Amino acid sequence: MTIPTGPFAPNWESLQQYQVPAWYREGKFGIFIHWGPYCVPAFGSEWYPRNMYTPGSKEFAHHVATYGPQSQFGYKDFIPMFKAEQFDANQWAELFAIAGARFVVPVAEHHDGFAMYETALNRWNAVQMGPKRDIIGELAQAIRRHNMVFGLSSHRAEHYFFFEKGKLFDSDVNNPEYEDLYGPAAVSPPDWHNLDSPERPDEAFIDDWMARNIELIDKYQPQLFWFDWWIQHKAWEPALQQFAAYYYNRAAQWHKGVAVNYKYEAFAQGSAVFDIERGQVTDIYPHFWQNDTSVAKNSWGYTDAQDYKTPANLIGDLIDVVSKNGALLLNIGPKADGTIPDHEVYLLHEIGAWLRINGEAIYATTPWQIYGEGPTQVADGAFSDTNRSDFTGQDVRFTTRGDTLYAIVMAWPGTHARIPALGSASGRRPGITSVELIGHDYAVTWHQHADALVVDMPAKQIGMYGVVLRIR
Numbered sequence: 001m002t003i004p005t006g007p008f009a010p011n012w013e014s015l016q017q018y019q020v021p022a023w024y025r026e027g028k029f030g031i032f033i034h035w036g037p038y039c040v041p042a043f044g045s046e047w048y049p050r051n052m053y054t055p056g057s058k059e060f061a062h063h064v065a066t067y068g069p070q071s072q073f074g075y076k077d078f079i080p081m082f083k084a085e086q087f088d089a090n091q092w093a094e095l096f097a098i099a100g101a102r103f104v105v106p107v108a109e110h111h112d113g114f115a116m117y118e119t120a121l122n123r124w125n126a127v128q129m130g131p132k133r134d135i136i137g138e139l140a141q142a143i144r145r146h147n148m149v150f151g152l153s154s155h156r157a158e159h160y161f162f163f164e165k166g167k168l169f170d171s172d173v174n175n176p177e178y179e180d181l182y183g184p185a186a187v188s189p190p191d192w193h194n195l196d197s198p199e200r201p202d203e204a205f206i207d208d209w210m211a212r213n214i215e216l217i218d219k220y221q222p223q224l225f226w227f228d229w230w231i232q233h234k235a236w237e238p239a240l241q242q243f244a245a246y247y248y249n250r251a252a253q254w255h256k257g258v259a260v261n262y263k264y265e266a267f268a269q270g271s272a273v274f275d276i277e278r279g280q281v282t283d284i285y286p287h288f289w290q291n292d293t294s295v296a297k298n299s300w301g302y303t304d305a306q307d308y309k310t311p312a313n314l315i316g317d318l319i320d321v322v323s324k325n326g327a328l329l330l331n332i333g334p335k336a337d338g339t340i341p342d343h344e345v346y347l348l349h350e351i352g353a354w355l356r357i358n359g360e361a362i363y364a365t366t367p368w369q370i371y372g373e374g375p376t377q378v379a380d381g382a383f384s385d386t387n388r389s390d391f392t393g394q395d396v397r398f399t400t401r402g403d404t405l406y407a408i409v410m411a412w413p414g415t416h417a418r419i420p421a422l423g424s425a426s427g428r429r430p431g432i433t434s435v436e437l438i439g440h441d442y443a444v445t446w447h448q449h450a451d452a453l454v455v456d457m458p459a460k461q462i463g464m465y466g467v468v469l470r471i472r
Contacts, residue, residue, distance in 0.1 A: 001210060001242060006249025010241040015271035018248060020288045021257020023149050024224070024273070026364040027102030028322050029355070031348075032153070032226075032292055032331035033092075033139075034107050034300040036114055037075070037082040037130065039336040041066070046301030046333075049075045049112040053166035053173060074172030075163075076181055079114065079124070084131035087338025089142035095340065096148065099348035100355035102363070103149035105226055105329060106139050108216055110155045111162040113181050117220070121212055124181045131338075140220050151224025152216060153261075156209050158230045160201045161188035192230065195265065200235040210239055217247055223258045226275070226292070226329075232266040240267060261290060261329075263382070275329075279382040280317070284324050284367045291321045293385050294331035295347050302333035308343055309386075311350035312411070315465045316391045318351070319408050320378060322362050323371040323397035350464075357439035358468045361406035365399035369428055372397035373421045374410070391466075396421070405429060405471040406438075407453075412461045417469065422453035429453075429471065438468040 008014050038046045044059045045051075051059035053070060067073040096104050109115045115125035117136035126135045136152060143150045163185040166173025173182045184205060189197040201209075216222065225247060231240060244260055244267070251258040260272035267274075275290045295314065296306040318328045330351075332344045355362060374395030379387040393413030398421075399406045409417050422429050435446040435455055440462055446455040455469060 001214060001246065003242065003245050004249040004253060006245075006252045008245045008248045010238075010245040012241065012268035012271060015241065015244050015248070016268055018244075018271055020259060020273060021223070023102065023257060024259050024327065025288055027149065028327045028362050028365075029101055029318060029351075030103035030105060030149075030151070030224075030327065030329045031096045031099065031101045032105050032107075032294070032300075032329045033334065034110070034294075034331055035135070035334045036107065036110050036112060036116060036301065037078040037336075038110070038112060039302045039334065040078040040081045042302055042304045042336070044303065045299035046110060048301075050162050050165065053163060053171055055165070055169065070166065070169075070171035070173075074166075074178070075112065076172060076178055079130045082130040082336050084126075084133065084135070084336070084338040087131065087133070087135070087334075089135075089138040090145070092139065092340065093142035093146040093148065095345065095348055096143070097146045099352040100359060101148060103151055103224060104139070104143045105151040105153055105224055106136060108136050108152040108154055109159075109212070111158040111228075113156075113159045113162070113183055115212075117216070119212070119215060121208070121215060122180070136220060140222075149223045150220070151226065152220065152222045153226035153228070154213060154216065155228040156212055157201070157236065158228060159183045160205055160230075161186045161199075164188055189233075193232070193264070195232055195234050197233065200233060206236065206239050210243060213243055214246060217250055221254055221256070223251075223256055224261065225258070226261040227263070227266065229263045229266075229277070231262065232264040236266070244271060261292075277382045278386075279384045280321060280378050280380070281324050281326070282378055282380045284371050285326060287325070289326045290329055291317065291326055291385070292329040292331065293317065294333070295344055296333065297386055300331050300333060302335050302341065306333070306341070306343070308347070311347055311354075312390065312465050314347060315351060315354050316410055317385060318362065319397050319410065319466055320372075322365065323367060323399055323408070325367045354463075354465050357463075358408075358466070360401070361399050361408055361438065361468045361470075365401050365406065368398035368400045368405060370398065370421060373419070376410075393417070403472060407469040407471055408466050409469065410466045412463075412467065413457060415457055415459065417455040417457055417467075418452050419455070420452045422448065422471070423451045424448050425450040432471055434470075434472045436470040437462070438470050444469075
């Protein structure tokens with residue numbers, strides 16, 4: 001691979017000169033899309049392809065009972081059933097724009113090894129099989145037509161071991177004819193988060209991983225490239241530096257701002273944008289970061305038994321993340337036919353309706369002196385975003401733009417909103433001259449006491465979710 005001429009070299013010192021683009025820092029809210037053949041069985045989660053080959057799992061039992069033994073019906077046999085006959089990229093993009101998203105990130109390839117795009121490197125792709133359409137290409141065009149930023153994700157690294165269990169019994173994973181789908185099916189690390197685990201991808205796999213990423217960059221010019229977690233293994237480090245230098249230098253040629261998302265310690269801090277899966281932070285993070293989570297608690301891909309979060313949960317997460325210098329990448333899971341489930345459409349409409357009124361407190365804002373206050377504790381780290389209680393009317397989050405401070409009261413506070421952080425004795429915001437309730441004609445009365453700013457609210461609750469006070 002030849003790295004294009006440009007400002008970046010393939011080493012951390014050079015890559016730490018990277019700057020997060022304005023569209024990302026200001027956009028704050030994006031849509032993630034997990035969609036692939038795993039939506040056909042619609043059972044368990046998007047890890048069905050692995051778990052259907054794992055004896056003792058619910059997916060294994062379901063698969064045998066529903067489709068027969070894995071030697072006769074394997075994961076490959078779902079691909080012809082994945083027809084996407086109702087898929088309309090323009091309708092999707094229109095929905096995402098209505099939801100208030102500023103960027104959209106469909107999965108280009110998940111752990112299952114099926115590419116959702118046109119590729120010269122993998123016959124198992126959506127143009128040659130299944131939908132027989134370039135899903136990523138169609139989405140890229142539609143998303144850009146709706147003035148959103150197009151990105152994509154690669155989960156290819158984990159494919160190295162994803163189908164390993166299928167080698168342990170009579171299944172089609174052992175058939176050499178399908179080796180190019182099921183991959184090495186190597187033994188997975190016993191401790192997946194051990195950066196120095198002896199179970200490591202070989203050079204041929206990493207070279208193939210790189211070639212697929214370069215093809216995606218050059219073919220689709222994504223402005224966000226999201227990686228899943230196993231690239232944190234030290235074996236990937238040289239390739240990550242080469243990838244980032246290639247991508248950032250290509251972006252300089254395109255005159256576009258781009259970003260790479262990574263988890264854990266895969267990239268040197270400041271060389272890309274840190275991402276926390278299904279989790280958050282407890283205070284303002286010093287670098288711009290991202291929380292990726294899903295509308296469903298149980299799965300990223302569509303299943304017939306989704307356990308959905310509420311609109312209040314999702315809007316609350318968005319507000320909390322933004323107040324702490326982050327962005328929210330919110331996943332949806334379309335059905336195999338290309339339709340987005342009705343409840344997910346409802347959730348996106350609710351978020352969009354809230355943002356149309358209150359978006360000035362989200363978009364293009366920066367953190368204030370403190371992120372907020374209140375009794376509800378937000379857990380730190382990955383896979384913690386369902387641990388918190390519902391936010392209350394005593395929970396407040398702050399954002400700012402220029403001289404304007406936004407106090408977002410996370411639930412209806414009743415007749416008075418009391419904000420201790422804005423009391424005159426705190427010294428944080430002395431001399432308040434005006435307080436307005438965004439999106440409503442109601443003229444609030446307010447008093448800045450020594451111990452709190454107290455705002456009189458309408459007698460009748462306004463809106464279903466958080467309310468925003470514009471303070472000058």
